[in-house]
Amino acid sequence: MDSKQQIQKLSDEGKKIYLSHISADPVIFGFESNELKVLLVKMNYREKWMLPGGYVKKDEDLDDAVQRIIKDRTGLTDVYLHEFGVFGKKARSEEYFVEFDESHFSKQRFISIGYLALYNPSQQDLIKDELSQSCEWTNINKLDELDFAMDHREIIEKALLALREKIAIRPIGYNLLPEKFTLSEIQKLYETILGKELNRGNFYRKIKNLGILKKLDEQRRGGAHKSPDLYTFDAENYQKALENGLTNW
Amino acid sequence: MDSKQQIQKLSDEGKKIYLSHISADPVIFGFESNELKVLLVKMNYREKWMLPGGYVKKDEDLDDAVQRIIKDRTGLTDVYLHEFGVFGKKARSEEYFVEFDESHFSKQRFISIGYLALYNPSQQDLIKDELSQSCEWTNINKLDELDFAMDHREIIEKALLALREKIAIRPIGYNLLPEKFTLSEIQKLYETILGKELNRGNFYRKIKNLGILKKLDEQRRGGAHKSPDLYTFDAENYQKALENGLTNW
Incomplete structure (x- = not known):
């Protein structure tokens, strides 16, 4: 299928299957090797990077749509969003769609719902x-060098602010750190x-005060x-x- | 205009002016007299209560749409959402629209975006x-007695959880308390x-530690x-x- 055929197919399918707008x-x-990355895609015949987004099927719950979109575009399953x-x-x-035909499905106005995951x-x-x-x-320190489609740079920036806010009120680390980890390793996760x-002293005191860590009898x-010393998460308290x-009043 | 005419007019306008879905x-x-309330509307010829929601105009930014919807339906302006x-x-x-004609604008599937304000x-x-x-x-303690349209009870419940989470990470009180207030009054706001x-001792210690209060030389x-003692908000630190x-790491 050449570029033109693929673009036409996208539009025909879109109108049949997906909700408009x-x-x-x-x-x-x-989080990998003490680096924070973000998952990006680049479409065929295009130069700009974008988030692996998509549309919602007419007969599909929104939550299911998001999981399907991620699976279809990246292969990842069971991402907690x-x-x-x-x-x-x-x-x-x-x-982004300026050269598409006016009647193309992707050419209409879309309001996009942003979802965030740490993986x-x-x-x-x-x-x-x-x-x-x-x-x-893609390493988030490299984003400045990239050309992004639509408002996807702004969406990533807002997501990063939301992630930083989220780690003030919810625990993180499970599935990101090895089963047994040092305080220095979990500090590196937060710093990244x-x-x-x-500050090491402050961080150690605060992270221990959360009550979600269990100190092991191992070094x-x-x-x-x-x-x-090695630590692990206290599964019950973490949950x-x-x-x-x-944070509680 | 009778019920039928009004319903038809809604649909005709909807298709012309608003985005679908x-x-x-x-x-x-x-927050009023130490009670927490929520703003509800009930449509003409209908029995169920609902949020003062609406649709987004085809040529209108989403943020502008929400302010317009609130102004049109409740009269309130400049609500911080x-x-x-x-x-x-x-x-x-x-x-909710079961008796409307299949072709009615309101009868299609809508994905609704929930906004929250404390006023x-x-x-x-x-x-x-x-x-x-x-x-x-309407007092939130009375919501159990009411019949709600669609999933609006669930939307209100989720909003209340989000509000409670939000006050863990953002200051509240400005515009809700009098300019000068006692610690007991701000405690009542949080409790409501x-x-x-x-616990009074814990609350007083925590609220003072935030650094957003200024103790006045008045009782x-x-x-x-x-x-x-009377307190006021320190405008700069509050901002x-x-x-x-x-909350900071």
């Missing part, structure tokens, strides 16, 4: 769809997401210095903190 | 629109929103007991806390 854009952050913002400026998606990239391999030439974890260094061996939040 | 529902909470959730189950709005009801009078028989502040009593006179959040 609504799209969903997942911002999936990945959190809606963080809606992007509804009237001309937000016009420019461990080593858990599943990426599989790009037939529409895309690339599907990649927050994009700044934290990490092998370093040149004193072997640091409670996920549900009730960390 | 998207609606917005504002949940405006009001925060998007808190999207309601996208496929059959969520069908039942002082004494600031502006309510003005209902021509579609509504009622527009009222949280729906539970708080509240007139009670039988010791005259309590900073609004922008940066209260």
Whole structure:
């Protein structure tokens, strides 16, 4: 199928299958080797990067649509998502589709719902769809160098603010850290997401005060210095903190 | 205009003016006389209560749409809103419009974007629109007794959870309390929103630690007991806390 045929097929399918005016854009952050990444795709015959978003089927619940879109475009399944913002400026998606025919499904106005996840990239391999030439974890420090479709840079920036706010009120780390980890490793996770260094003493005191860590009777061996204590998450307290939040009046 | 004419007019206008499949529902909470209320409307010729929601114009930014909808349906202007959730189950709005003609604008599937505000009801009078028989502040303790349209009870419940989460990370009180207030008065505000009593010593310590209060050299006179100190908000620190959040790593 050449570019023109693929674009026409997209429009025909769109009008038949999908709701008009609504799209969903997942911002999936990945924590790997002490780097924060974000999952981006680039469509065939196009140069700009974008979020692996899509449309909602006429007979599909919105929550199901988002999971299907992620699976179709990236191969990832069971990503735990959190809606963080809606992007509804009237001309937000016009420019990217400027050369499409006026009647093309993608050419109409779309209000996009932003979803956020924090994920461990080593858990599943990426599989790009037939529409895309690339599907990649990209370091967030590299985003300035990239050209983005539509308002996707703004969506990623808002998602990062929402993620930073979220880690003030919900625990993180489960599935991102190894089962046994040092306080220095969990500090590095927080520092990477927050994009700044934290005072070690303060951080250790605060993270212990949350009551979600269990100190093990084991140390990490092998370093040149004193072997640091190993910790694991207290599954029950972690789950409670996920549900009730960390901050209380 | 009778019921049938009004319903037909709604549909004709809808198709001409509004985007299909998207609606917005504002949940405006009001704090008044130590009670938490929510702003509800009831349409002409209908029995169920609903949020003062509406549709988005084809040529209107989403943020502008929400302000217009609130002004049109309740008379309130300049309400500071925060998007808190999207309601996208496929059959969520069908039942309420069951007796409408299949081709009616309101009969299609709508995904609704939920907005949240905390407001002082004494600031502006309510003005209902021509579609509504009622527009009222309703005590949230009375919601169980009411019959709600669509999933609006669920939307209000989610908004209340979001509000309770929000006050863990952002300051509240400005425009809700008098300019000078006692610690007991601000405690009552938090207790009313949280729906539970708080330990006085803990609360006083925590609220003072936020750094958003300024103790005045004045006391509240007139009670039988010791005259309590009066406080006011430190405008600069309050603004900073609004922008940066209260919780930090």
